[in-house]
Amino acid sequence: MANVFARIGDWVNERTPGLAPMYRKHMTEYYAPKNFNLWYYFGSLAMLVLVNQIVTGIFLTMNYDPSASGAFDSVQYIMRDVEWGWLIRYMHTTGASLFFVVVFLHMFRGIMYGSFKKPRELVWLLGMLIFLALMAEAFMGYVLPWGNMSFWGAKVIVSLFGTIPKIGPALQEWIMGDFLPADATLNRFFALHVIALPIVLLLLVVLHLAALHEVGSNNPDGVEIKKGPKGNRWDALKPADGIPFHPYYTVKDLVGVGFFLLIAAFIIFFAPTFGGWFLEHDNSIAANNLVTPAQIKPVWYFTAFYAIVRMVPSAFGTAVWGVLGMFGSIALLFALPWIDVGPVKSIRYRGTGYKVALTIFVIAFFCLMALGMDLTDEYFPRIFGAGIDITLWDNVFGRIMTVAYFGFFVFLWLYTHLGWEKTKPVPDRVTTHD
Amino acid sequence: MANEVVDHGRRRFLTSATAVVGGVGIVSAAVPFIKSWEPSARAKAAGAPVTQSLKKIESGQQLIVAWRSLPVFIVNRTPEQLAALPKQDPRLVDPKSDGSSSEQQPKYAQNETRSIKPEWLVMVGICTHLGCVPNYVGEMKPEPFDPNWQGGYYCPCHHSRYDMAGRVYRGVPAPKNMQIPPYHFVDDTTVQIGVGPKEGA
Numbered sequence: 038m039a040n041v042f043a044r045i046g047d048w049v050n051e052r053t054p055g056l057a058p059m060y061r062k063h064m065t066e067y068y069a070p071k072n073f074n075l076w077y078y079f080g081s082l083a084m085l086v087l088v089n090q091i092v093t094g095i096f097l098t099m100n101y102d103p104s105a106s107g108a109f110d111s112v113q114y115i116m117r118d119v120e121w122g123w124l125i126r127y128m129h130t131t132g133a134s135l136f137f138v139v140v141f142l143h144m145f146r147g148i149m150y151g152s153f154k155k156p157r158e159l160v161w162l163l164g165m166l167i168f169l170a171l172m173a174e175a176f177m178g179y180v181l182p183w184g185n186m187s188f189w190g191a192k193v194i195v196s197l198f199g200t201i202p203k204i205g206p207a208l209q210e211w212i213m214g215d216f217l218p219a220d221a222t223l224n225r226f227f228a229l230h231v232i233a234l235p236i237v238l239l240l241l242v243v244l245h246l247a248a249l250h251e252v253g254s255n256n257p258d259g260v261e262i263k264k265g266p267k268g269n270r271w272d273a274l275k276p277a278d279g280i281p282f283h284p285y286y287t288v289k290d291l292v293g294v295g296f297f298l299l300i301a302a303f304i305i306f307f308a309p310t311f312g313g314w315f316l317e318h319d320n321s322i323a324a325n326n327l328v329t330p331a332q333i334k335p336v337w338y339f340t341a342f343y344a345i346v347r348m349v350p351s352a353f354g355t356a357v358w359g360v361l362g363m364f365g366s367i368a369l370l371f372a373l374p375w376i377d378v379g380p381v382k383s384i385r386y387r388g389t390g391y392k393v394a395l396t397i398f399v400i401a402f403f404c405l406m407a408l409g410m411d412l413t414d415e416y417f418p419r420i421f422g423a424g425i426d427i428t429l430w431d432n433v434f435g436r437i438m439t440v441a442y443f444g445f446f447v448f449l450w451l452y453t454h455l456g457w458e459k460t461k462p463v464p465d466r467v468t469t470h471d
Numbered sequence: 472m473a474n475e476v477v478d479h480g481r482r483r484f485l486t487s488a489t490a491v492v493g494g495v496g497i498v499s500a501a502v503p504f505i506k507s508w509e510p511s512a513r514a515k516a517a518g519a520p521v522t523q524s525l526k527k528i529e530s531g532q533q534l535i536v537a538w539r540s541l542p543v544f545i546v547n548r549t550p551e552q553l554a555a556l557p558k559q560d561p562r563l564v565d566p567k568s569d570g571s572s573s574e575q576q577p578k579y580a581q582n583e584t585r586s587i588k589p590e591w592l593v594m595v596g597i598c599t600h601l602g603c604v605p606n607y608v609g610e611m612k613p614e615p616f617d618p619n620w621q622g623g624y625y626c627p628c629h630h631s632r633y634d635m636a637g638r639v640y641r642g643v644p645a646p647k648n649m650q651i652p653p654y655h656f657v658d659d660t661t662v663q664i665g666v667g668p669k670e671g672a
Contacts, residue, residue: 189603189628192601192602192603193601193602193603193628196600196601196602197601199601200601210509210510211505211508213510214508214509214510214514215540216510216514216539216541217540217541221510225508326537326542327537327604329603329604329605329606329628330627332628333603333627333628346601347629347630349644350642350643351645354570354646355646356599356601356645356646359644418615423615424618426616426617426618427615427616428616428617428630428632431630
């Protein structure tokens with residue numbers, strides 16, 4: 038029997054001689070630093086969720102009807118009448134939120150350990166493009182169930198483009214194909230969500246990994262193992278501090294997968310709406326163009342960026358500033374490799390100023406998130422008394438946090454370009470080598 | 472193989488000419504695909520005027536009718552609400568609707584009450600910030616969002632506030648007063664939305 042498999046293997050290799058070397062390059066002979074910690078689970082978990090979204094997504098399209106008259110009912114049909122339809126849909130909706138959880142953590146890892154720095158700028162840029170495509174994908178997916186929150190969410194997000202002076206209103210009609218989100222809008226969002234954006238996402242993921250494997254992975258110490266001593270157990274010319282991705286990190290990642298699936302399964306079975314965070318209550322009502330839900334807020338993963346829209350007041354007769362602020366908050370992340378030019382990568386050996394700034398940045402991000410979810414409207418009166426002017430408090434709080442968010446990038450630029458940073462000595466090799 | 476000398480100038484010209492022609496071709500081919508996203512003939516056709524009787528709208532009440540799929544607010548404003556309008560002027564972005572909001576109403580509604588008849592407000596109920604439908608909060612009592620509330624509209628999305636003539640307050644995200652559609656009174660108790668009065672339209 039083994040002989041048969043070997044002969045099939047030979048047969049394939051003779052015809053595609055590049056296949057086996059490619060496998061070796063990316064798996065058994067890809068030497069990753071041996072000191073990866075917990076933060077390094079989230080890349081592989083993001084891949085896992087991507088596979089989950091594609092598989093469950095394909096099965097959802099089999100029963101979903103992308104028309105304004107049929108979409109809402111078809112989703113209810115999937116939930117009630119299709120065998121196991123509820124599970125497939127909850128896997129898809131929970132997967133969407135968990136996608137952002139792991140991607141946010143993955144991005145934070147990159148910032149914290151300086152994985153975006155030379156020579157990995159392209160890895161970072163491709164990753165940011167994935168993040169952008171993912172946001173577009175998530176937004177359009179959110180519109181498809183055609184609940185009232187889908188409708189109004191679509192209207193508000195498309196209106197962001199309507200604030201652009203001169204071309205805005207025409208652009209808005211062009212995106213919607215109507216004067217309001219309608220059949221045409223739903224149809225094109227469906228096409229983009231199930232075909233166009235997944236293709237783009239997959240391509241970007243391949244490029245992200247290809248770019249990474251060219252330069253090699255960073256690690257919690259931020260040292261380049263390729264510049265360290267050579268020679269390990271498998272290859273005399275490869276980095277001494279590297280271990281083969283397969284089987285070492287595939288096995289390690291399986292542990293992460295196990296824990297992750299445990300958490301995901303718990304949410305899917307016991308809290309699929311996550312208290313209105315993953316699936317909003319107002320989306321159980323069919324789309325109605327004459328009634329706005331009492332509170333329009335995006336799903337939790339957009340709220341931090343979205344809060345910035347709200348915090349920037351309109352000026353000179355246009356509301357475009359808030360929108361520019363929101364896009365700017367993401368554009369600055371793209372530019373991070375050129376904003377933070379400090380030579381030391383990992384937070385372990387960076388100056389105190391950097392650690393403080395990063396902490397403030399994370400706090401600001403969470404506060405903006407809470408603000409965008411309208412949590413402040415609920416908690417401010419409890420903390421400061423019922424008689425307070427919530428709009429005023431929201432604005433003061435939110436504007437401080439918006440300044441803190443943007444301030445992180447300004448500070449980093451000054452801190453690293455003007456040489457204010459006092460770093461600690463970086464070790465020559467990863468700290469856990471034997 | 473007679474001529475081994477490469478004419479680089481000629482090669483560069485041919486390369487760029489091919490690239491330019493190809494580029495023009497790609498751009499031209501993209502036009503139909505981009506245009507296909509514009510509102511279709513069917514979507515454009517659904518926009519006829521709407522006629523509404525005002526007989527059953529009590530003083531202080533609001534009725535919402537759909538015109539071109541947009542919510543249109545029809546409000547029978549109370550004398551108190553009307554009396555409060557001039558007092559709001561210092562708190563508004565454009566109280567006379569002649570600045571940033573000069574295009575937000577037909578000429579015949581560009582006045583103190585932003586209407587043809589003072590008591591009747593006819594307005595497209597779309598927030599000028601990001602297109603939500605603001606809530607009608609007609610009562611003059613302290614509200615959580617404004618302790619000095621004089622009646623008006625409150626947008627649930629981003630907390631923009633408007634007075635009883637749809638004029639936007641300062642310090643909120645919305646930049647302009649809400650839009651007044653073209654409309655006219657067919658008779659004393661009937662309004663038609665979508666068509667202005669004879670002399671104005």
